[in-house]
Amino acid sequence: MNFDDTPQEAEFRKLARTWIEANRPDDLLAVLEALNPDGSKKASTADIVRVSKAWQKRKADGGWACLTWPKEYGGRAATPIQRVIWDQEEGAYGQLSQPFAIGQGMCGPTVMAYADEDTKRRLLPPLASGEDVWCQLFSEPAGGSDVAGLRTRAEKQDNGDWLINGQKIWTTGAHFCDYGIVITRNDPTVPKHKGLTMFWLDMKSPGVEVRPIKQASGHSGFNEVYFTNVRIPDSQRLGKVGDGWNVSITTLMNERFSIGARVATGVPEFFDFASSYRMPDGTLAIEDASVRARLATWASRSNGLKYTAYRAISALSRGERPGPENSIGKLVSAPMMQDIAMAALDLQGPEGARTIDGATPAAKLYQQLYHAIGMRIAGGTDEVMRNIIAERVLGLPADVRVDKDVPFNKIPTKGR
């Protein structure tokens, strides 16, 4: 048991560190932080995307974009453990890559698995270099946790094209994206998982309309996307007609790309806050027994996530697939962040209600109070995450699915 690199890993780390030292994007990071001092994403997204693209381009030119992708698609053909080492070395600069996370983490691998060779060589390199930004169009108003309940229609035309009509929702980044992958229903007369088909499309196609959603926090990071008679050639289909569900699983499986990434928990912010905030009697909050008890639980859970990631990294280092323990990250961190943020307000008594801006620990915790609501939903709700752990890790039976063998157009749609 040790935290040491193997000789090959150490060599790769040195290579990465040397390159980053010579190309460090301090200028870009300073711009990002000035735009976004409390991490609230209040700043104009166009500005954030602009600085992010500059760093991504620098990385791509140096051969450090999408490390695990084959070279012909803009990658470096690196191993998963090399990817982790790169992330560690990139450190805080990694924030600059955030607008590309979904495109490179989920859309790219799906295109790689299902598109023809010409398409891959055309679409993937600009996705890797950040020239093109991609989004993932899965969720719908009628299908959130039940993604397969989606209603966006794809109708085959006489000339072989497909006509897309419907609505997607919660689409992160759609307002600045160039391309997307979209899952549609091509056949409503068969059970819901069987009549789905996946496509990639140009987000500037006629008939695509993006409307930002104002979030509970007041910010807008994601969107509704409307499709009105959007024409997609059959050559943009990913996977077979009716096999869209399996294709979407490829996309979602790639969520594991985030192994080793730092998960926001609110613990460092709360530690800083409690170490400087004075209670009415003049003592520091961190000296209060109830604060210490709660913080100890949060800190140990946060540490547990860090060391669970270390175990996954160790598996990668041995060339093995990490175990299922990585599925716990968001389920641990998101509700904890919400509790921590509220605890920070509670300590301040009625004054806790006051809105705070800026980069202080208290202001960051205030932002997290809202950020946490979304985190508990995005990418699988707390409840879906628990179902996944129960079914896929612990081997419990799947839920009874009353709509499983029912043709999609016969499934009841009204609760009452």
Place this chain on the structure above:
Amino acid sequence: MNFDFSDEQKQLRDEARRFLDENCTTKEVRAILEGKDVYDRKLWKGLADLGLLGIAIPEEFGGAGAGRLELCIVAEEIGRALAPVPYSSTVYLASEILLRAGTDAQKKEWLPKIAKGEAIGALAFVEGPGNPTPGGMKASVSGGKLSGRKTLVADGGVADFAIVAARAGSGENTLSLYLVDLKGAGVTRANVETVDPTRNHAEITFANAPAALVGNEGEGWTLLTQALDRAAVLVAFEQIGGADRALYMARDYALDRMAFGRQIGSFQAIKHILADMYVSATLARSNAYYGAWALSTDAGELAEAAANARVSATQAFQLCAKQNNQVHGGMGFTWEADCHLFYRRSNLLALTLGSLSWWEDALIERMRKRNAA
């Protein structure tokens, strides 16, 4: 990074598990619970024969000379089996304290006996309610004779010797550790009933019992807290072993038990309980691994890592044990079902070595110290 146990260490785990599966079923645990004996002597002998009592004792003192990582491996299996033996008192506490602070003569006298299963050790530091404080201990030594009362000594009723925290004088910083032969003069013992009768506890009264200094005079609080930190990592492994088994016992019951025409494990209310148990046990395991690394390398991070592992493992075993009862429904409340064996052990382990709130406090203090540095 290789944040995992080696193949040889995993092989040791398999061997220990196989041995305990055969020799320490819940039938053996229940025999001690129901008072057939104070500990499982046959199992103790078996652990000695396998070399597991002296696994971390150097060969020169009759042990196997393996490291603390191997000890962590065995601890997890002891915890998983709910082994009704004085393993933690003898191996994590008495033997470890002697190894770090004992004189050569003390090591030569006791460690080979421990390795052979011929001597049981204990740590006596509790004097009445409340978590330990340096000023809270009244037992004292004068002219090499120890007097005082230790109100709850784990395995105190079966131990051959004890490491006792006592004052060398009346001033501050006089707390010291002493080795007392419990079969010698001036020692009176009375067994105490606890939440988990599968582990012996006793009150020990010392009246001018001959006592030999362990470590330096006045070093008692430092040695004691260091010993508790080191043992906290090992007990955390016992706790994750117990938590893991309680989790899979509940999972298996949820698969077998039918209600409303379905396996109860198909209800989300049950699935979510089990998922939360899994999350807690996983976090605790990862934290225990970090504690194991710190323990085995004597890292500067050990104090914080130990408190972190202790808090996490205590919460995980308590959650898994109590929710195992809950998933079992009415059956979980019976004497016949094994759930209460885990519930009892989880509660005992949550209190021994200092209770959860004490360790939570320690974790924060140690985090502050690191951040100030």
